[in-house]
Amino acid sequence: MNPLAGCLLLSCLLFASGLGAVLIRRNAIVVLIGIELMLNAANLNFIAFWRYGPNPEALTGLMAALFALAIAAAEAAVGLALIISLYRRHHRSDIDVAEELKG
Amino acid sequence: MPSLDQLPLYLKDQIVALFPTPLQPWVGALIAIGTLCALFPALFAFTTVLERKTLARIQNRLGPNRVGPAGFLQFAADGIKSLTKEDIVPRNADRVVHFLAPFVVVVPPLLALAVLPIGRNLVALDLKETGLLYFFAVGASVEVGVFMAGWSGGNKYSLLGAMRALAQLISYELPLILSALTVVMLTGSLSLVSMVEKQSSVNFGGLYSWNVFTPWGALGFLLFLTAAAAEANRSPFDLPEAESEIIAGYFTEYSGFKFALFFLGEYLGLFAVCGLGITLFLGGWLPPFTWLNWVPSWLWFFGKLMCLIFFFVWLRGTLPRLRMDQLMQFAWQFLFPLTLINAFVAGVWHFTASWNFALRWALGAGLLALAYTLLSRPFTQAFPRRTYRFAP
Amino acid sequence: MNAVFALLAGLTLGAALAAVTLRNLVHAALCLALALAGLGLIYIHLEAEFVGLAQILVYVGAVAILIVFAVLLVRGAELPEGRVSRAPWWGAGFTALFAATLLWAVVRSPVIRQATRPAPTVTVRAIGDQLMRDYVVPLQAIGMLLTAATLGAALIALPRRDPNSSAHQPTPP
Numbered sequence: 274m275n276p277l278a279g280c281l282l283l284s285c286l287l288f289a290s291g292l293g294a295v296l297i298r299r300n301a302i303v304v305l306i307g308i309e310l311m312l313n314a315a316n317l318n319f320i321a322f323w324r325y326g327p328n329p330e331a332l333t334g335l336m337a338a339l340f341a342l343a344i345a346a347a348e349a350a351v352g353l354a355l356i357i358s359l360y361r362r363h364h365r366s367d368i369d370v371a372e373e374l375k376g
Numbered sequence: 377m378p379s380l381d382q383l384p385l386y387l388k389d390q391i392v393a394l395f396p397t398p399l400q401p402w403v404g405a406l407i408a409i410g411t412l413c414a415l416f417p418a419l420f421a422f423t424t425v426l427e428r429k430t431l432a433r434i435q436n437r438l439g440p441n442r443v444g445p446a447g448f449l450q451f452a453a454d455g456i457k458s459l460t461k462e463d464i465v466p467r468n469a470d471r472v473v474h475f476l477a478p479f480v481v482v483v484p485p486l487l488a489l490a491v492l493p494i495g496r497n498l499v500a501l502d503l504k505e506t507g508l509l510y511f512f513a514v515g516a517s518v519e520v521g522v523f524m525a526g527w528s529g530g531n532k533y534s535l536l537g538a539m540r541a542l543a544q545l546i547s548y549e550l551p552l553i554l555s556a557l558t559v560v561m562l563t564g565s566l567s568l569v570s571m572v573e574k575q576s577s578v579n580f581g582g583l584y585s586w587n588v589f590t591p592w593g594a595l596g597f598l599l600f601l602t603a604a605a606a607e608a609n610r611s612p613f614d615l616p617e618a619e620s621e622i623i624a625g626y627f628t629e630y631s632g633f634k635f636a637l638f639f640l641g642e643y644l645g646l647f648a649v650c651g652l653g654i655t656l657f658l659g660g661w662l663p664p665f666t667w668l669n670w671v672p673s674w675l676w677f678f679g680k681l682m683c684l685i686f687f688f689v690w691l692r693g694t695l696p697r698l699r700m701d702q703l704m705q706f707a708w709q710f711l712f713p714l715t716l717i718n719a720f721v722a723g724v725w726h727f728t729a730s731w732n733f734a735l736r737w738a739l740g741a742g743l744l745a746l747a748y749t750l751l752s753r754p755f756t757q758a759f760p761r762r763t764y765r766f767a768p
Numbered sequence: 769m770n771a772v773f774a775l776l777a778g779l780t781l782g783a784a785l786a787a788v789t790l791r792n793l794v795h796a797a798l799c800l801a802l803a804l805a806g807l808g809l810i811y812i813h814l815e816a817e818f819v820g821l822a823q824i825l826v827y828v829g830a831v832a833i834l835i836v837f838a839v840l841l842v843r844g845a846e847l848p849e850g851r852v853s854r855a856p857w858w859g860a861g862f863t864a865l866f867a868a869t870l871l872w873a874v875v876r877s878p879v880i881r882q883a884t885r886p887a888p889t890v891t892v893r894a895i896g897d898q899l900m901r902d903y904v905v906p907l908q909a910i911g912m913l914l915t916a917a918t919l920g921a922a923l924i925a926l927p928r929r930d931p932n933s934s935a936h937q938p939t940p941p
Contacts, residue, residue: 276770276773282874283777285870285874286781287781289866290784292862292866293788294787296860296862297852297860302797305835306796306797309804309827309831310803316807320819324887325885329888330888332895332898335895336898336903340906342822342827343914345831346831350834350921351920353838357838357841357924358925505817506818506821513808513821513822513824513829514824516825516828516829527840
């Protein structure tokens with residue numbers, strides 16, 4: 274068991290908590306929190322393999338993590354705008370309110 | 377016997393040498409932390425009295441003059457008062473978040489102060505790769521504390537104050553970071569120590585090349601100071617905590633020592649961002665002329681810091697505060713484009729390095745003056761020129 | 769595994785679990801901020817200081833604030849709606865299965881038994897060089913993506929000036 278194992282285990286557990294939040298909780302914002310946790314768990318994987326992988330001088334893992342960070346932040350902004358817009362339409366923050374196709 | 381300039385470092389080395397070798401890094405770090413935690417709150421104590429007396433003189437009255445010689449022990453009286461006041465937590469308040477919010481507001485400025493070069497070789501945390509990024513990351517952490525303070529009181533008005541304060545903090549973070557980025561562009565490093573060292577080249581026989589002596593540096597410094605005043609919630613940007621508008625804004629529900637901690641956090645934030653402005657633009661611990669090198673470098677840093685603090689107190693006593701929408705408009709429609717154009721002019725300055733100095737200065741200043749005039753038109757044309765009428 | 773990493777990992781995992789299980793949404797958002805800050809500290813521990821500090825700047829300084837603003841605007845912290853979906857067992861079962869599969873894959877992988885190498889020296893100049901040379905197309909694409917996301921989010925969240933709807937206009941702060 275080396276330090277890479279610690280990072281990978283933490284990343285797995287974080288991803289599982291994010292997945293649990295998305296599948297089990299009903300509130301839209303908690304679902305978004307779960308998505309952010311999943312994205313960050315994947316980022317941790319990138320950094321861990323960059324650090325303990327074969328070629329850290331190429332900075333590939335760092336670049337991937339940086340871009341994933343930016344994309345996740347943009348996605349959080351758009352997701353929250355969607356949640357606010359849904360709330361304004363249905364006055365509830367359930368994710369089950371948008372079940373039907375006709376708005 | 378070391379020079380006065382290196383005396384703090386010499387003392388630290390002497391104390392660290394008294395301990396066994398495995399403990400030495402820890403002792404060195406503890407000494408640096410202890411010095412910071414003692415020095416800047418002492419400066420805070422002095423600044424509160426200085427500010428009250430200066431504001432009083434601007435307003436044609438005396439400040440506190442009863443406690444101690446000419447009132448300069450007023451901070452002790454204020455400290456004893458805030459420690460012995462009853463700590464009221466409202467019934468609807470969220471106790472855990474209410475308790476933790478002052479710490480989230482006080483600790484990040486202390487962390488940020490650690491990375492500023494206070495003198496030659498005198499920096500608590502020398503981050504050679506990411507000094508400036510660390511400063512901004514830690515500064516952004518204060519925003520969570522502001523929200524926690526405003527929300528946990530259970531008071532709709534303090535929550536409103538917190539949201540306005542957050543909007544202001546986030547809006548002015550951009551001009552702050554962009555004007556600092558101009559300096560990074562021309563220094564080629566994010567390390568604050570190397571930024572001071574880059575400004576230590578001498579030209580014109582004795583003048584250190586501070587960044588403020590260049591056109592982009594002068595405007596960048598002014599933009600940085602404006603954004604810093606907004607980041608530190610200082611007048612004229614102090615609507616989030618204006619006493620006549622929203623009582624105390626996001627820390628209305630705090631009393632006693634926690635209120636004093638918020639006060640401390642706000643002033644420490646001001647010191648941190650002023651210190652950064654000095655490091656980026658005013659040459660850090662460098663004197664203006666080489667023949668002034670006999671004055672210790674840390675004395676220069678603190679002298680410049682006191683000048684900037686006096687300037688902020690002067691602004692507070694002179695200018696009226698901006699309304700929320702004026703504030704946001706000013707940030708997004710004026711400061712932000714101007715910082716981008718400033719970065720462009722800094723690039724022009726860099727690539728005209730072989731030109732005549734006066735011509736370079738004229739080109740840079742001309743471009744910036746043009747940009748300033750064009751961008752400020754919506755603000756100046758909104759009001760017609762004021763005509764005065766005198767009684768017949 | 770050294771003690772610092774264990775401490776940081778415990779903090780991050782605890783905060784993440786709190787973020788997904790707490791009832792009070794503002795507490796959940798603040799715990800998410802703590803979890804992301806903990807992850808940033810782990811990146812700094814793994815010698816990726818630039819990414820760690822960028823993580824703290826972006827997530828704790830901006831995304832966490834965004835989430836709490838959304839919580840306040842949506843007022844989800846007060847409404848006692850159902851916390852879990854109508855049939856949580858499917859979700860819980862799938863998550864448990866997924867977690868078990870991942871953990872089994874990690875434990876069985878030979879990667880975790882390899883020798884570790886010393887920390888690489890990363891200069892910000894190298895990151896900047898790579899961003900401007902090898903990764904310049906993704907950089908520009910990210911710029912356009914962020915612009916599109918900003919405009920899109922602003923457009924979506926704008927109140928609709930619908931004369932037929934009964935919703936009132938929100939008052940400006």
